[in-house]
Amino acid sequence: MVGMPMGGLGGGAGGTRPGNSQKDKEWLQDHPVSLRRIAELFRPHLRTVIFVMLLIVASSLIGLAQPFIIRELIDVAIPEQNVKLLLALAGGLVLIALVNAVLGVVQTWRATLMGQKVMHRLRTGLFTHLQKQSLGFFTNARSGEVQSRLTNDVGQMQSVITNSATSIASNLTTVVATACAMVAISWQLSLISLVVLPPAIILAKQTAKLRRKITGARQREMSTLTSIIEERLSISGVRLAKVMGTGTLDAEQFTDSSSKLIDLEMRSALAGRWRMAAMSIIFAGVPAILYIVAGLPVTGDGMSIGTLVAFTGLQAGIFRPVMGLMSISIQWVSALALFSRVFEFLDADQALPVPNQPRRLAHDAVRGEVEFKNVDFRYPGARANTLRGINLKLEPGTMTAVVGATGSGKSTLGSLVPRLLDPSSGTVSLDGVELRQVQPQDIADVVSVVAQESYLLHASVRENLLWAAPNADEQQLWNALEAAQIAELIRSLPEGIDTQVGQRGHRFSGGEQQRLAIARTMLRQPKVLVLDEATSALDTVTEALVQQALDELALGRTTLLIAHRLSTVLRADKIVVLDEGQIIESGTFEELVKLDGKFARLVNNSELAQQRS
Structure with missing residues (x-):
C-alpha cells in the first residue's frame, strides 16, 4: 500500500513539556504569547476574579488583627485580670480563625470552579479544533505530543490558575499588610527585621535555581523511563521483544534508567539542604536579636511584653510570603509557556477548512456520484x-x-x-x-x-x-x-x-x-x-x-x-x-x-x- 507522507503542521510539534524555567524561557522566545489573549479567557469570569481577590484581601487583613489582640491580652487583659476583656479578646481570636476558614473554603471553591471552567473551554476548544485537522497534522506530530498538550499542559494550567495566581495575590497582600502592621507596632524593630531579608532572599534564589536544574534532569529521565514502558510493554512491543530476543536488553535499559532516577531523586531531596539550614538559622536568629534589643535598657525602654510577642509573631509570618513572591518570575514564565503551547495548537491552520455556510446533504437523498x-x-x-x-x-x-x-x-x-x-x-x-x-x-x-x-x-x-x-x-x-x-x-x-x-x-x-x-x-x-x-x-x-x-x-x-x-x-x-x-x-x-x-x-x-x- 502506498504510504501517505501527509503534511500539515509546519514544524510545530517539537518536544515535550518544558522541564525547567530555562527551557520555558527558550520556548517563549520562539513562541511568544499575548497577555491580552490570556486575559480574554477570564473575561467571562471577571466578577469571580474580583470576588476572589476581595476574599484574599479580606482574609489577609482579618488575619492581621490577631497580633494586636495578643498584645492587648498580654499587656492589658491578663495583668489587670479583666475577665470581660479577656473573654472578648479570646473570642476574637476564635472568630478570626473561623472567618478565615470560611473565607478560605469559599475562595478555593470559587477559584477552582473558575479554573475548571476556563480549562473546560480550552480543553474542548482544543479537542474540537484538532478533530478538524488533516491526517498530516497527526503524522507530523511527535508520538504523544497531541495527548500531552491536551491533558498534561491544560491540566497544569489549572494549577497555575487556581493555585499560583491566588498564591501570588495572597502573598503580595500579606507582605504589604504585615509590613504596615509591623511598622505600626514598632518601627525600630521593623528596621532590624529588614536587615536579614537580603541574605535570606539570596539563599532562597540559589536553592531554587539548584533544585530547578535537578528537577529538569529528573523529568527528562522520567520521560525516558515512561517511553521505555510504553514501547516495550505494549502488545506490539512485547511481541517484537519475544521475536527478536531483546527482553534482556530491554530490562537492562529499564534498570539503567531506573538507577539514574534513584540518584536524581536523592539529589533532589538533598538539594540546597545546607542553604536551607543556613536560612533556618537566620530565621531563628532574628527573634533572638529582637529579644536582645527589647531587653537592653537603651533600645528596649518602654517596650511592653505584648508588643514584643505581637511583633515577633508578625516577623515570623512575613518570611513565607516573601519567599513565595520570589518565585513569581518562575511561576510566570512557566504559566506563559503553558498557555503558549496550547495556543500554538489552537492556532494551527486547518488544512481542511469548513466554509461559514456549508452545504448539507441528506443521507437518503444522496445518489453517490463522485467526480474528480x-x-x-x-x-x-x-x-x-x-x-x-x-x-x-x-x-x-x-x-x-x-x-x-x-x-x-x-x-x-x-x-x-x-x-x-x-x-x-x-x-x-x-x-x-x-x-x-x-x-x-x-x-x-x-x-x-x-x-x-x-x-x-x-x-x-x-x-x-x-x-x-x-x-x-x-x-x-x-x-x-x-x-x-x-x-x-x-x-x-x-x-x-x-x-x-x-x-x-x-x-x-x-x-x-x-x-x-x-x-x-x-x-x-x-x-x-x-x-x-x-x-x-x-x-x-x-x-x-x-x-x-x-x-x-x-x-x-x-x-x-x-x-x-x-x-x-x-x-x-x-x-x-x-x-x-x-x-x-x-x-x-x-x-x-x-x-x-x-x-x-x-x-x-x-x-x-x-x-x-
Missing part, C-alpha cells in the same frame, strides 16, 4: 505532484477499481473521497457538490473507508459496533455480523457479542479484525465506499472470507476499489490504471486487456493470468 475534475495533489514539502490532472467519474452504484505500481498515487486518490485530504488544485464533488462546500459530518455519514489496517477500540464487540451506529438494535448488530461473515465466530465465544477485543483488536486475528471493521461499516449504511487494499495483507483462505464480506458491503453502493492484487478487480465495472499520479488507461477488464497496454502487462505478470488460463 482536473485534480492535482502535492504533499507539503514534496518536489512533485503525487496526482496530476485526474479526471474521473464514479457512477452511482458502480465499482471502479484503481490499479498501479506502488507509489503511483492510489491511496492518495482514495483519501480525497472521504475528504481526508483536499486537492492542491481541481475539485472533488459528490452529487455535483464540491466536497469543500459540504458539512464534514454529512461526508462522514455517506462515505466510508475500509483500509488494509483496521482499527478497533479497546472495548467489547458490541461497543465497537455501536460506535458506528449508536441507535442500532440487537438484530441490526447481528445482521451486520452475519453479512460480514463473522457472526458464527462471535456466537461461539463465551461472552459472545460482549467479548472484549483487546488493545487494537489483538484478541482477534487480522482477518477477524477486518471483518469486524466491515460489520461496523455496514451499520453506517454508506452511499459511497472506499476499499483501500482491504485484503492485501491476508492469506488466501482469510481473503476469501473478507472478500465475501466486502462484496456484501459494496452491493448497490458507489465503490472505489484500490487494488493491490489484480484478482480483486475482476468484479469491477470500470478499471483505472494510475502511473506516476496520472490516469494512463481506463475501461472494463476486457477492454484494457485488448488494449495491450500497462494493464495487460500487469495481468500477464500476475497470478491472474494463471486463473484465466
Whole structure:
C-alpha cells in the first residue's frame, strides 16, 4: 500500500513539556504569547476574579488583627485580670480563625470552579479544533505530543490558575499588610527585621535555581523511563521483544534508567539542604536579636511584653510570603509557556477548512456520484505532484477499481473521497457538490473507508459496533455480523457479542479484525465506499472470507476499489490504471486487456493470468 507522507503542521510539534524555567524561557522566545489573549479567557469570569481577590484581601487583613489582640491580652487583659476583656479578646481570636476558614473554603471553591471552567473551554476548544485537522497534522506530530498538550499542559494550567495566581495575590497582600502592621507596632524593630531579608532572599534564589536544574534532569529521565514502558510493554512491543530476543536488553535499559532516577531523586531531596539550614538559622536568629534589643535598657525602654510577642509573631509570618513572591518570575514564565503551547495548537491552520455556510446533504437523498475534475495533489514539502490532472467519474452504484505500481498515487486518490485530504488544485464533488462546500459530518455519514489496517477500540464487540451506529438494535448488530461473515465466530465465544477485543483488536486475528471493521461499516449504511487494499495483507483462505464480506458491503453502493492484487478487480465495472499520479488507461477488464497496454502487462505478470488460463 502506498504510504501517505501527509503534511500539515509546519514544524510545530517539537518536544515535550518544558522541564525547567530555562527551557520555558527558550520556548517563549520562539513562541511568544499575548497577555491580552490570556486575559480574554477570564473575561467571562471577571466578577469571580474580583470576588476572589476581595476574599484574599479580606482574609489577609482579618488575619492581621490577631497580633494586636495578643498584645492587648498580654499587656492589658491578663495583668489587670479583666475577665470581660479577656473573654472578648479570646473570642476574637476564635472568630478570626473561623472567618478565615470560611473565607478560605469559599475562595478555593470559587477559584477552582473558575479554573475548571476556563480549562473546560480550552480543553474542548482544543479537542474540537484538532478533530478538524488533516491526517498530516497527526503524522507530523511527535508520538504523544497531541495527548500531552491536551491533558498534561491544560491540566497544569489549572494549577497555575487556581493555585499560583491566588498564591501570588495572597502573598503580595500579606507582605504589604504585615509590613504596615509591623511598622505600626514598632518601627525600630521593623528596621532590624529588614536587615536579614537580603541574605535570606539570596539563599532562597540559589536553592531554587539548584533544585530547578535537578528537577529538569529528573523529568527528562522520567520521560525516558515512561517511553521505555510504553514501547516495550505494549502488545506490539512485547511481541517484537519475544521475536527478536531483546527482553534482556530491554530490562537492562529499564534498570539503567531506573538507577539514574534513584540518584536524581536523592539529589533532589538533598538539594540546597545546607542553604536551607543556613536560612533556618537566620530565621531563628532574628527573634533572638529582637529579644536582645527589647531587653537592653537603651533600645528596649518602654517596650511592653505584648508588643514584643505581637511583633515577633508578625516577623515570623512575613518570611513565607516573601519567599513565595520570589518565585513569581518562575511561576510566570512557566504559566506563559503553558498557555503558549496550547495556543500554538489552537492556532494551527486547518488544512481542511469548513466554509461559514456549508452545504448539507441528506443521507437518503444522496445518489453517490463522485467526480474528480482536473485534480492535482502535492504533499507539503514534496518536489512533485503525487496526482496530476485526474479526471474521473464514479457512477452511482458502480465499482471502479484503481490499479498501479506502488507509489503511483492510489491511496492518495482514495483519501480525497472521504475528504481526508483536499486537492492542491481541481475539485472533488459528490452529487455535483464540491466536497469543500459540504458539512464534514454529512461526508462522514455517506462515505466510508475500509483500509488494509483496521482499527478497533479497546472495548467489547458490541461497543465497537455501536460506535458506528449508536441507535442500532440487537438484530441490526447481528445482521451486520452475519453479512460480514463473522457472526458464527462471535456466537461461539463465551461472552459472545460482549467479548472484549483487546488493545487494537489483538484478541482477534487480522482477518477477524477486518471483518469486524466491515460489520461496523455496514451499520453506517454508506452511499459511497472506499476499499483501500482491504485484503492485501491476508492469506488466501482469510481473503476469501473478507472478500465475501466486502462484496456484501459494496452491493448497490458507489465503490472505489484500490487494488493491490489484480484478482480483486475482476468484479469491477470500470478499471483505472494510475502511473506516476496520472490516469494512463481506463475501461472494463476486457477492454484494457485488448488494449495491450500497462494493464495487460500487469495481468500477464500476475497470478491472474494463471486463473484465466
